[in-house]
Amino acid sequence: MEACQVARKQDLPPPGGYKPIPYKRVPAKTLFSGYTMFAGYFGITAFAMYLYSLNYKQILRDQIEMRSAKMAIYPMLLAERDRAYLKQLRKNRDAEAELMKDVPGWEVGTYYGEKVYKLLPPDTLVEPIFHEYYAHSRSWEWFQRAYLKLRS
Amino acid sequence: MVLTADVHLPEESELTVPELQLSSPALFAGSFHLGKYCEQANNEFMLCRLEEGDPRKCLKEGKAVTACTMEFFRKVKQSCLQEFNQYANCIDKSSGDYSLKQCRTTQGVFDKCVLDKMNIERPGFGYFCEARVHDTKRPKPLPEPKAVYPDATPALPENAEKKPARFGSRFYWMTE
Incomplete structure (x- = not known):
């Protein structure tokens, strides 16, 4: 047979044999021992906590300073607000009297003479709720105040 | 509205x-x-406001507060306007919440x-957060008197006969 005559080369090891299989462990270089790493962890953490505490105290101081500044100007703002508020209350009451003057039996601040708080002494200032306070204003002003949070 | 014609409004x-x-910055x-300069007026007003709980009763004190504040800022304007404007400008533009910590140099x-000019030393950072005792000449408002109800159920007389309960105690598991 013709095909059987072709010289075939058998797959054999290289001359001199295969290289030995590298089965020995090559351990990573140990920079730190276990104890050193634990000590390093605690050391770095302690130092970081010290830095954190410095920062924490500084932030606390700044917050207290801001609160202090606000409390220093608060009496002035409150005094101003009180006057504006009382002015507006009087305007509201006058507006109600003007609006309801043609309605027989209507008394200002009551429902045909029936008070909201009948047990309170007559000269008690009850702060009206938001919708009553804005009752005689334009609806846009009411909206602006009511949805202030959405816009700011 | 809840305000009747009887309520006195100034x-x-x-x-x-x-x-x-003035603006916030x-x-x-x-x-x-300002807090140091107007400490007396501020304390008087805040004490009144908290004790009375009624803005109408503290208008005089409130006006004193505003007058004192005006006086302080007028003095600042006379003596330290340049420095004040610089500091306010820094506070305005350095942060979104007027924080003072960004402006230590101008401060x-x-x-x-x-x-130097007004002889007011800046108080410590928490000075206005501290509790303080304020001595005032305004009389303390009286406590609310105890309510008297004319239709209250009359109590038993002192020497009324108190018989033992006919059916024992309701709390027999506790008292026996």
Whole structure:
């Protein structure tokens, strides 16, 4: 047979044999021992906590300073607000009297003479709720105040 | 509205005083020295406001507060306007919440000017957060008297006969 005559080369090891299989462990270089790493962890953490505490105290101081500044100007703002508020209350009451003057039996601040708080002494200032306070204003002003949070 | 004609509300003329025309950065810039300068008036007003709980009763004190504040800022304007404006400008533009910590340099300049010319030292950072005792001449408001109800159920007389309970105690598991 013709095909059987072709010289075939058998797959054999290289001359001199295969290289030995590298089965020995090559351990990573140990920079730190276990104890050193634990000590390093605690050391770095302690130092970081010290830095954190410095920062924490500084932030606390700044917050207290801001609160202090606000409390220093608060009496002035409150005094101003009180006057504006009382002015507006009087305007509201006058507006109600003007609006309801043609309605027989209507008394200002009551429902045909029936008070909201009948047990309170007559000269008690009850702060009206938001919708009553804005009752005689334009609806846009009411909206602006009511949805202030959405816009700011 | 809840306000009847019996409620006394002051006239507009009683409530109109010259008000401060300053923006928030300016108020924050002057806050510490202002608080120190007007400490007496502020304490008087806040004590009144908290004790009385009624804005109508503290209008006089409130006007004193506003007058004192006006006086303080007028003095600042006379003596340290340049430094004050610089500091307020810094507070306005350095942060979104007027924080004072961004402006220590300009603050130092302003503090020094106020100390030299108006002789007000800047109080410590938490000075206005501390609790304080204020001595006032205004009489303390009386406590609310105890309510008297004319239709209350009359109590038993002192010497009424008190028989033992006919069916034992309701709390027999506790008292026996």
